[in-house]
Amino acid sequence: MIVLAFICTLIGGIIFAITLFKPRHKLVQIASYLLFLLGVWAVSPVNNLRQPKVVSPSQVVYRFDENRYLLLTGYRCQGQVYFIDDKEQVYYQLAAHSQRVYTEPYRHPAKNYISVPLADLSAIDTSIDGGRSFKSIELGIGNYLGDHDSPQYDVVNDRAFILAKDGTLFASEQPYGYRGWDMLTKRNQKNKIIGRSQMIPDTIPPIPDDYTGWDKMQCDYDADDTILPDNHPLLEVFQQWLGTAN
Known part of the structure; x- marks a missing residue:
């Protein structure tokens, strides 16, 4: 026509x-x-000719690098969260609704191993295939970190590390899922629950010098609606x- x-x-x-x-x-x-x-x-x-369509605000709340990022759709920094890799054409919905942004320091140079925490660290969405699939892991029985209890969260060497304010260092399993779906600590190592391949370091491994990702999640609490043309x-x-x- x-x-x-x-x-x-x-x-x-x-x-x-x-x-x-x-x-x-x-x-x-x-x-x-x-x-x-x-x-x-x-x-x-x-x-x-018709009323414009108004949708919830969408914003990038974390960028791993130029191609990979977390997208949040919702109001007041809470809503649906997606992991997106534009280069590899990966689009995965981590949360259908009500997920809040993690506000503590967070660095993520790892590529295939993806670790995305909930705001209160009650669960951690984890992927070992570049974000094509995720499973949820936890800190483990008896371990709890509330808001602002974690001074650093780094994902490096295909492993997630969380340093608590009391000095406790949590580390994800390597290989992933070998013993279960919990983070590990020195206590697990001393109790001989884990093998030599699961050794917990004394400190978080250094971040590569060429890391270009963000150091923390960012979110505009007052983001406006998106009006589609x-x-x-x-x-x-x-x-x-x-x-x-x-």
């Missing part, structure tokens, strides 16, 4: 130009002029009236 509109515009314009030099063809001149105007109108944008060509409106629109 758009092609037809352009053809009508072209034909109408040509015929109208020709009839300008032949005044006796008044009827043809008027018809060609109307055809030209109809073609122009058909491909011209018409605003405010709703402009349609007049021809599309005609199609809607005729019932032929796609």
Whole structure:
């Protein structure tokens, strides 16, 4: 239909130009002029024909690198959370609703191993395949870290490390899921619950010098609604009236 509109515009314009030099063809001149105007109108944008669609605000709350990031859709920094890798075309919904942003220091240079904590560290969404699938792990029985109890959360060497304010260092299993779905501490090591491959270091391993990700999640608490544009060509409106629109 758009092609037809352009053809009508072209034909109408040509015929109208020709009839300008032949005044006796008044009827043809008027018809060609109307055809030209109809073609122009058909491909011209018409605003405010329908109410614009308003959706919840969406914002990037954390960026691992230039291609990978966490997207939050919702109000007051709470809502749906997605892990997205534009380069690898990975889109995974971590939370369908009501997830809040983790506010403590958080660095994540690891690539295939993804570790995304809930705001209160009650659970940690973990992936070992670059974000294509996730499982939830926890700090373990008897361990609890509330808001502002974790001075540092780093994910490096395909392992998550959480340093609590009391000096306790939590580390995820390596290999992932070998013993269970809990974070490990020195206490597990002393009790010989874990093998030598699960040794807990004394400190968090250093972050690579070429790390370009963020040091903390960021969120605009007062982010506004997103208004989607709703402009349609007049021809599309005609199609809607005729019932032929796609």
